[in-house]
Amino acid sequence: MNPVNKLVLLGTGLIGGSFALALKRARLVNEVVGVGRSMSNLERAIELKVIDSASLDAASAVQGADLVMLGTPVGQMGALMQQIAPHLAPDCIVTDGGSTKQDVVALYRQHLPQQLAHCIPGHPIAGSDLSGASAAQYGLYEGRRVVLTALPENTQESIARVRALWEACGAVVHELSAEEHDGIFACVSHVPHLLAFSYMNAVLDRDNADRCLDFAATGFRDFTRIAGSHPEMWRDITLANRDAILRDLNANRARLDELIALVESTDADALTTFIDRASKARSKWGKPGG
């Protein structure tokens, strides 16, 4: 496989930085330029050899690039696409690491209509509470999944190129429609985060919240870990994937209503059935570390 000649990271954090490190280790990139909003993070990225040079200006940075990776929160992607549009080489591939895909697809269509053959929306499933260049790590994508939600306008060659690069990072690549992607991740990622935020707020509402938190142990720790996630990022995801999230939140409310009715009625058998269905499915799921 030919190496990427010039990779530009728009956003130099966990997602883009780890992508660059993995490609460097595979000797599949000659030059990495990092773009960011503050020099301090970019300097750190140079120090850590995540990038070779840095820029605060996306427009000039992408000139001559053959691959651009959008690794910022989705909320910043539209403005970046707008800035780079006039400066992209005609065959430059643009991809991203956004957690929602229907909205990112809409941004590509709005801001990069001339480039659509080579805009390959992606979502590496490797979230973390960490952020910034210091969070970038070799091997982050080893064995992880990456979902590509290709556009009908994409060339097979560009899709295959992005797929091959991710596979070189150790990732397992899946192709889904953007709609299917957003439905699945509303269910298994976005709604659990929102339910964890909601539960934490209910704890904090209690008169003896501090005492409760003081006695909280390992079950609480794991159940609420994702409640510590980044507020602006999760606000953006929630608004971006609103319809799918609302469907799942309402389904969860219906199940909670059913549970409350079961507890009120003290119907032991129905309660056992309710718990047993969940427990069996979770035990069967049991992935490594699960």
Next chain:
Amino acid sequence: MNPVNKLVLLGTGLIGGSFALALKRARLVNEVVGVGRSMSNLERAIELKVIDSASLDAASAVQGADLVMLGTPVGQMGALMQQIAPHLAPDCIVTDGGSTKQDVVALYRQHLPQQLAHCIPGHPIAGSDLSGASAAQYGLYEGRRVVLTALPENTQESIARVRALWEACGAVVHELSAEEHDGIFACVSHVPHLLAFSYMNAVLDRDNADRCLDFAATGFRDFTRIAGSHPEMWRDITLANRDAILRDLNANRARLDELIALVESTDADALTTFIDRASKARSKWGKPGG
């Protein structure tokens, strides 16, 4: 401190077995008798040196004991108390490891009214998905909390004795009222379990449940870990602590309704405030491993 001469474990699993192992290591027990419902688990317990001898008959086993530990699910404790009542030495201390306390207190009052001076209800906060004698481990209680919900009838001497034995196991002992205990653990343990069961059921309701579970990753893994817990045990806990649990489940429903309204209204600022409150509190909580 004088060692326990004869400790009887009613239920020879994680809680009682680990208590016996810790006391043995501290040279604070001379003889441990394990009582259970099947010989296979008891034989395993002898093999693992968790107990010195085994019995299927609680009544004869407790004769001559100076300490009895009820380490079964709460649902079995009433019958066991009834069986042992006529056979306890007058100064024998009876304690337990039940996850709910108001109901266990009621069982002590019902079945052991002559023994109340020495019945010390307890709850070691060291849950696990594991069970059986094989789950017993040295050091399980090291640095863990144990809550005692002493009765007004208890002698100070018996409370101090149980406290000192737990401290010898490495535990940090707290005293709460049974009502306060049950309110706190409804909030930080029982309701999270029920919410995790409810969420899993909502996932399973989906047409594409298998595909969702296939893409579920680390956030899902941690959020749902407790959904794999034992159905009968959690049915019993739910029914035993019904009132406190219903209060918290309803508080969670109110917060979920609020969240759904925020997402429907796409009120970005209010959504940020909602998430931020939860995220700050969870980050501040951050215990080791959290």
